[in-house]
Amino acid sequence: MISIGLPAFKVEYLEIAIDSILSQTFQDFELIIVNDNSPENILKVVDSYNDPRIKYFENEKNLGPIGNWNKCLELSTREYFVLFSDDDIMHEDFLTELLKKSKEHPDCKLIHCRIEVIDEVGSRIKLAEKCPEYESIEDFVFERLVNSRNFYAPGFMVLRKELLNMGGFINFPLAWFSDEATWFSLGAKGGVAYVDLALCKWRYSSSNISSVGAIEPRLIAGDEYEIWFNSFLNTLEITKEKKVNLKQACSERVYKNKINCIIRGSKKGLTNTFVGISTFFSYRSRYKLKMYDLPRIIYHIIK
Numbered sequence: 001m002i003s004i005g006l007p008a009f010k011v012e013y014l015e016i017a018i019d020s021i022l023s024q025t026f027q028d029f030e031l032i033i034v035n036d037n038s039p040e041n042i043l044k045v046v047d048s049y050n051d052p053r054i055k056y057f058e059n060e061k062n063l064g065p066i067g068n069w070n071k072c073l074e075l076s077t078r079e080y081f082v083l084f085s086d087d088d089i090m091h092e093d094f095l096t097e098l099l100k101k102s103k104e105h106p107d108c109k110l111i112h113c114r115i116e117v118i119d120e121v122g123s124r125i126k127l128a129e130k131c132p133e134y135e136s137i138e139d140f141v142f143e144r145l146v147n148s149r150n151f152y153a154p155g156f157m158v159l160r161k162e163l164l165n166m167g168g169f170i171n172f173p174l175a176w177f178s179d180e181a182t183w184f185s186l187g188a189k190g191g192v193a194y195v196d197l198a199l200c201k202w203r204y205s206s207s208n209i210s211s212v213g214a215i216e217p218r219l220i221a222g223d224e225y226e227i228w229f230n231s232f233l234n235t236l237e238i239t240k241e242k243k244v245n246l247k248q249a250c251s252e253r254v255y256k257n258k259i260n261c262i263i264r265g266s267k268k269g270l271t272n273t274f275v276g277i278s279t280f281f282s283y284r285s286r287y288k289l290k291m292y293d294l295p296r297i298i299y300h301i302i303k
Helices: 014-022 042-046 064-075 094-104 137-145 160-165 178-187 215-233 240-265 270-284 291-302
Strands: 002-008 029-035 054-058 080-083 110-118 124-127 156-159 192-203
Touching: 002 014, 002 064, 014 029, 014 042, 029 042, 029 064, 042 054, 054 064, 064 080, 064 160, 064 178, 080 094, 080 160, 094 110, 094 156, 094 192, 110 178, 137 178, 137 240, 156 160, 156 178, 160 178, 178 215, 215 240, 215 270, 240 270, 240 291, 270 291
Parallel strands: 002 029, 002 080, 029 054, 110 192
Antiparallel strands: 080 156, 110 124, 110 156
C-alpha cells in the first residue's frame, strides 16, 4: 500500500528514524533505505534490524539530495509514497491517519499533517500552524508564499504514480525549494488534504540540508525556483491580479532567503565583518542584492 523512502547519509539519528517507522500501527508498507555513498557506516545500523519490510540499497557514487530522493522513488513499488529523513521521527499513527484522510479526499494527490519542530536533543522548538482540512492549490500556494506557512517534506504522503509521471522531485541546487515546487505541482492536480494532528517530528540541526552547503548554490536555487514558479503560475486558472500578487510574493520570499543564506553562511564575530561585506558585494550585482540589507547582514555577523 505505502512505500517509505529513506535517503540515508547520516547515522546520528538514523536508528531513531527507523524505529519510528517500524512502529507504525499501519503495517502494510515497505521501507526503502538508500545509502548515498555516505562516509558514515549506514549499513551497520541497517544490519541491526531483521525486518522483511526493509530494502537496503547503496549508491556507487553520491547522487546528491534530489538524485537520492528520486532514487528512493524509482525503487518504490506501492500506491503511495512518503519521503522521510534520516533524522526525523514518525508518529506511530502517521500512516494510518494520512491514509484515512486520502480516502476522504480521493481526488487529492497530496496529503500532509501538522509538524512538530524539534532540536538536536528532541525538545520542541515549535508546533507548525494549523491548516484547513482541504485547500485548493491557490490557497495552498498563497499561505506558503504570502503568510510564510511552515511545511516540511517528511510530513507529506503522495500518490506515487503522479509523482513519477511528473518526473519525480523537482531539482534545484542543494534541494532548496525542491519539495515546495514539487508539492505545488502535485497540489495543482486536485488540491491538498490535511490531517490536524502532529504526526511527524522534524529535527532542526546543524546538519540539515537547510543549514549546510555553500552560499552561492542556494542563491542560484532561488533564482531557478523563481523562474520555475512564474512558469507554474501560468498553468493555474486564477485571475490576472492574483497571479501578479503571487508572483510578487514569490519574488519577495526568494529575496528574503538570499539574505538569510548570506547571514547563515557567514562566520560570526567582529573579525569576520570584512569577509561578510566582501561576500555581499561579490554577489550583489549577480543576484540583485539591495544595499539597505547590508547593515542587517553586518549586525548578524557581529551580534
